[in-house]
Amino acid sequence: MAAARRARAGDSRAGFRRAADEQSPAVPQGLIRAARKSGQLNLAGRGLGEVPQHVWRINLDTPEEAHQNLSFGAADRWWEQTDLTKLILASNQLQCLSEDIRLLPALTVLDVHDNQLTSLPSALGQLENLQKLDVSHNKLKSIPEELLQLSHLKSLLLQHNELSHLPDGFGQLVSLEELDLSNNHLTDIPTGFALLINLVRLNLACNQLKNLPADISAMKSLRQLDCTKNYLETVPSELATMASLEQLYLRKNKLRSLPELPSCKLLKELHAGENQIEILNAENLKHLNSLSVLELRDNKIKSVPEEITLLQKLERLDLANNDISRLPYTLGNLSQLKFLALEGNPLRTIRRDLLQKGTQELLKYLRSRIQDDTTSPSEEPPVTAMTLPSESRINTHAITTLKLLEYSEKQAAVIPDDVFDAVRSNPVTSVNFSKNQLPAVPPRYFCRDHSLHAAFLSVLFLSILCWSWSGFFFPSRGYLHLSSVRVPTHTDITGISRSEEQKQKMVQKKQSLSACVQITAHLCLSRTLLLEGNPFRTPRAAILAKGTAAVLEYLRSRIPT
Template structure:
């Protein structure tokens, strides 16, 4: 009996079973990758990629080798080829030629490793659409990478690249190219062949000039050449007719670029050597809303500045400006004028300290008061409430202003004076309004800019949604908790400021306004956002969620690649860490993308 008992403990099939190989990758992760086609190995301290990862599409899984029964959901012969491989934030020093065994890859993420070279086999991944190589030690880019005919995004920032191969012009489907933070002194002329490019980032290199062929990049919307050694911006680049954002900070430019830029909205040219603003350059900026010229050598502002009818923000900090032209006040949309660090004369310091609105009022009075009085015409009419109806602003600037009065309502006489006028701008800020004035609807066909900040609004009437021309709404410092769903019908709205209110969630209506470029929601009580809805806002470039109640940041927020400025400080989440946040929006978004679960 003892003999049979002993025999009963023996595994009679032991000789027929296959021993599971030792691997640094949990087998369950590989098994899940066969089903999903995605494998995330980020942040695992890998010094090399295990061979079973390369052979994931080739070797039979253990289930097929063993005599094991399993359900329909585990049928190994129905496995999915690997399309997404994430290897970021490891310690990889090289990548094996065996990467060619994964020909179905569409995304390969190798950022934040220690790669000094790349295998030529990368060129065999003909399905590849995204190749992320930032934060490595690459000194060159193999020509084989330029054979990836389906590649859409190539990110190479924070490497040691001294040149780019001429063959890069073969990447005919590329829409994003990031070569920032390298050692580039020039670019190949073939870059002009990348006709589908939309975003080009070249900042923090050693470029002294740009190739003329870049003028052929007619689809580029963002071009960042900051922190280089550019002395001029070639006229040949005037072919970039869809350019919306141009960054030229920290170069050696002596003049603004002269471009027929019908779509250019933001031009950053601070920290250069610009001394004069010339009419030809200003006249080309027909759509610019933000012009940054801080830390230059500008001595005066020409009268031609009034050509910038769309300008909302002008930064002239730290220049050599001694006088301001009164015509500056005629810019109809100017909201922010920064002049600190200039030797201004003739304007009292207390006027400058009051901010843009009061400074523009002062300059406006210099234009109109004396000529009007000399002609014997009254400049304004006084109402019983002691308010002043500025007829000049109403008729010439199409502006209706009644701000800083601490009033509980807007006098009807003000609206009466603006009757039959195509009012564009309304400023009723810094009062005690508890509701939006109903008579604003009289300007529904023209009103584009409305400022009701610093009031006591606890509710936003759906009537506001009939103002179909609105492009900018300022409702900061009120008591709002929600926005009406009808706001989604504001099809031209580009920016909305809701700081210092009482929102507990991201206003649902904003997810549906596809034209939005700026959303300011700082200092509320927002506890969450829906990244899948935010991704639909393809024009959103600025999102302020600072000082709210966010307990976690969804990794999918990193897919909102249109964002140029994301403010998250002052919330209660633990990740991303402060060190990552301090590196700026691009790094935060990249970090979030690397944490998306497969």
């Protein structure tokens, strides 16, 4: 009336104000009419601060067109249309839901994820037909006890809320098949969980759990269990009895060992990266015949047992960023393996450039080394007329044609005599004893009548892991001679006077300088000097990387004048 009076009085803005006052409804009538036909109403992403009342009463109130003198066709007979069974209110700005939700008893799906809900109405418990409830990505601090009355509920999504505890009667939701509680503040799991015998997927990731209840094993239907990013130090042994388990996620916890899962015959994926696992036992692996994914990256594992080759269905193996120095070569026999991650390990038997060539090239290399891995130095296969030179313990072909004596990568503590005997009168110019565990240079290397000294040695490979010698000495002859210089330890000088200790240090320094002079003088004759694989403090790694000439130049610069 006021607007009409202003219009009659000549108010030029009256028409604009009248248009602004007539707001369009938040839920168009077209959607309501369609919902009466389909039983589904989607109001997602409409910026709703609250749900309009006519949405809750959609099954009760007659439509506006019914109050008009209109004739209805077969498609518009509202009194014959279905009740609402699916309501989607996601991605709005709802802070609460009305208790009038009880007016929609036929609902089977209610989706209110991505809102600002801090609580849920108790009337939810009256939706006895509800099968899926999604209230994820809200601000819920608790859930009402009435929710536990939903005996037909199969999917309950509560992730990304602020829940710190769950009702004790949670086990009443006996029809539940999917439960997502990830990204909350839970510190424990109620014992009633054991009653959820129909649960197939359980997500507990990103909470504050320190342990799992032992009766979790009662979930005989559980196929997927996700406990990623908690504070678990152990996993209950009862977990091993969960015969239906197919996927187990234990990443980002504080586990020191993998659980033994002898009854989990169907387990396909085991994720336990970013823990504190140091030992990978054979018992952890030998029963997992169905495993296709094993993820153990970012742990402290030092070795991989041979039993890993029993996992013939393995397709992905992630061992990156551990402390593994050696792999079983039989790993190459995993025919289904498509992805193998080893970066970040101090591997001694696999070159870095080989790791960069991809899984298939790496597996091919491992297969080629199986012979060396399974044959110990004391149990070499007999050499026959059909034995290839590369299969024999002593490669006589390399001695005669390449002038190379090779006995490398055997992990041997001694070099057998027959290796030296094989040289006989054949002069060799290269010796390769690398990647063994020799405590010292083999004594027979220094025999004056040995054929090793019949010709000038141009290359000497001696990447020995645990030598105690600290100096090189070269006699005036043309061959390379290495001997031991014992450096006094702290135990040796304990109890002597300071002047005597200083004298000991001067003797030690004099010996080192003498060795340095002799090294440089005689290494000048060498064409190639290979020192990688030794724990040198000097020269620095940067100098070693520059090659023989740079190393010799460094050594010459250290000779005292």
